[in-house]
Amino acid sequence: MTTLIRRVWELVSNRTVSSSESTSSSSSSSCPSETAGFGAFDRVPTDLLMQIARLVGPKEAVKLSVVCRAWRCVVSENELWIFFLKNQKQEEENYWESFAFSETHLRFGYPLQTFSGESPQLSYMGIYGQRVQVPGSVIIDGGSGYCKFGWSKYACPSGRSATFLEFGNVESPLYSRLRHFFVTIYSRMQVKPSSQPVVLSIPICHYDDTESAKASRRQLKEAIYKVLFDMNVPAVCAINQATLALYAARRTSGIVVNIGFQVTSIVPILNGKVIRKVGVEVMGLGALKLTGFLRELLQRNNINFDSLYTVRTVKEKLCYVAEDYEAELSKNTQASFGAGGQGWFTISKERFQTGEILFQPKLAGVRTMGLHQAVALCMEHCHSAELTGDDAWFKTVVLSGGTACLPGLAGRLEKELHGLLPPSVSNGIKVVPPPYGADSAWFGAKMISNLSTFPGPWCMTKKQFRQKSKIKLMW
Numbered sequence: 439m440t441t442l443i444r445r446v447w448e449l450v451s452n453r454t455v456s457s458s459e460s461t462s463s464s465s466s467s468s469c470p471s472e473t474a475g476f477g478a479f480d481r482v483p484t485d486l487l488m489q490i491a492r493l494v495g496p497k498e499a500v501k502l503s504v505v506c507r508a509w510r511c512v513v514s515e516n517e518l519w520i521f522f523l524k525n526q527k528q529e530e531e532n533y534w535e536s537f538a539f540s541e542t543h544l545r546f547g548y549p550l551q552t553f554s555g556e557s558p559q560l561s562y563m564g565i566y567g568q569r570v571q572v573p574g575s576v577i578i579d580g581g582s583g584y585c586k587f588g589w590s591k592y593a594c595p596s597g598r599s600a601t602f603l604e605f606g607n608v609e610s611p612l613y614s615r616l617r618h619f620f621v622t623i624y625s626r627m628q629v630k631p632s633s634q635p636v637v638l639s640i641p642i643c644h645y646d647d648t649e650s651a652k653a654s655r656r657q658l659k660e661a662i663y664k665v666l667f668d669m670n671v672p673a674v675c676a677i678n679q680a681t682l683a684l685y686a687a688r689r690t691s692g693i694v695v696n697i698g699f700q701v702t703s704i705v706p707i708l709n710g711k712v713i714r715k716v717g718v719e720v721m722g723l724g725a726l727k728l729t730g731f732l733r734e735l736l737q738r739n740n741i742n743f744d745s746l747y748t749v750r751t752v753k754e755k756l757c758y759v760a761e762d763y764e765a766e767l768s769k770n771t772q773a774s775f776g777a778g779g780q781g782w783f784t785i786s787k788e789r790f791q792t793g794e795i796l797f798q799p800k801l802a803g804v805r806t807m808g809l810h811q812a813v814a815l816c817m818e819h820c821h822s823a824e825l826t827g828d829d830a831w832f833k834t835v836v837l838s839g840g841t842a843c844l845p846g847l848a849g850r851l852e853k854e855l856h857g858l859l860p861p862s863v864s865n866g867i868k869v870v871p872p873p874y875g876a877d878s879a880w881f882g883a884k885m886i887s888n889l890s891t892f893p894g895p896w897c898m899t900k901k902q903f904r905q906k907s908k909i910k911l912m913w
């Protein structure tokens with residue numbers, strides 16, 4: 439640093455540079471050259487100024503940008519801000535990639551902006567400044583089994599609770615059930631509802647494209663808004679968890695396979711919109727069934743656990759999906775796990791037989807098609823619907839939900855899809871593992887909450903709701 443400053447000082451004080459030299463030295467800058475009024479720093483090569491700006495960091499760089507034209511040019515370069523974003527001390531992986539994706543595709547809200555050619559040039563310096571000032575939000579991912587909640591400026595959800603145990607009294611009216619749910623979350627977070635906008639992730643429900651399914655979705659959404667605005671939340675954004683998981687994978691189109699608590703849904707999404715007319719496939723098989731089946735397999739081997747939670751932990755620690763089920767049966771797959779207080783347990787075939795029910799549900803006595811068949815069906819429907827000029831939009835399959843974290847699942851599904859579909863449809867298929875594990879939807883919501891334009895284009899305010907503004911059906 440000292441050497442660098444000394445060099446700058448020498449250049450500024452001793453060197454006389456002709457205007458032509460000066461122009462060529464700053465040729466990498468996007469700033470137009472001005473013919474008059476060269477300041478002392480115009481004599482310093484741009485790359486040197488860039489190095490200094492990098493060293494001083496974003497806050498000081500902004501201050502330098504008002505010193506003179508030379509600094510303004512250097513500091514406004516996107517290259518500098520990409521450097522800052524890539525090197526920022528962020529606990530979140532791929533922070534820069536998420537920043538670029540979200541500010542390009544999501545910043546104007548829903549419907550998403552689409553680009554036929556190149557995406558627009560953005561000023562990262564301006565966006566960086568705006569993002570520092572956004573209020574952030576409370577994020578609630580109201581999964582049907584587990585709810586994850588926390589503040590958008592935190593690295594990950596700050597809390598989780600078992601939705602199905604605490605809020606599952608389906609007998610009580612919708613309004614009071616929802617109110618009980620939100621009041622509990624806010625009190626756990628120790629946050630006043632009026633202090634922050636909220637971004638809410640909602641499980642895909644009422645799958646069909648029928649009028650009655652639409653009415654049910656609207657009714658649920660209106661009830662959610664009413665409860666939250668009655669609690670004085672300033673602004674609300676509610677989106678389905680599949681779309682949020684897709685955003686978390688930095689995509690706006692694709693097929694999301696959400697292995698949920700009780701059911702698995704296969705959701706085609708084009709430019710952020712769930713394409714219900716193509717159809718959401720639903721399999722009656724989810725995390726709960728896998729845990730139950732593992733318990734059954736263990737009981738057959740006289741291994742008994744007192745609680746289902748321990749079985750669930752064994753599943754999370756030891757289970758995986760075999761690439762080739764038959765071949766795996768002949769391998770030694772033994773592994774052990776120490777279940778706190780209950781000693782060590784050694785399991786073998788159960789490790790991959792548990793996840794195998796996703797592909798062969800009949801192993802667990804479930805009458806439904808396999809995951810690969812359901813995804814292939816969805817792809818065929820997408821292909822026949824001819825919604826765009828080509829099939830590229832549905833070739834990416836994004837896995838989401840805790841169960842989708844099973845090692846080997848993405849590879850196996852990709853392999854099965856290639857086996858099932860004709861090459862014209864299967865060429866280019868890519869199955870992406872859950873981008874942030876069980877918290878993918880939460881991270882998608884975080885992406886929206888940290889946008890430079892948030893809460894504006896994504897949220898509805900109490901006033902808009904009271905004025906009966908049309909509720910955008912983003913789910």
Ligand SMILES: Nc1ncnc2c1ncn2[C@@H]1O[C@H](COP(=O)(O)OP(=O)(O)OP(=O)(O)O)[C@@H](O)[C@H]1O
Pocket residue numbers: 580581582583584585641696697698699700701725726729750753754755838839840841842843844845876
């Ligand atoms: N690494 C892992 N391997 C296997 N299963 C896992 C792993 N991590 C979490 N799970 C399982 O995921 C399940 C919870 O998933 P998730 O939190 O996605 O449910 P949810 O959001 O409530 O579901 P829904 O989509 O129906 O709302 C639990 O059964 C848990 O055991």
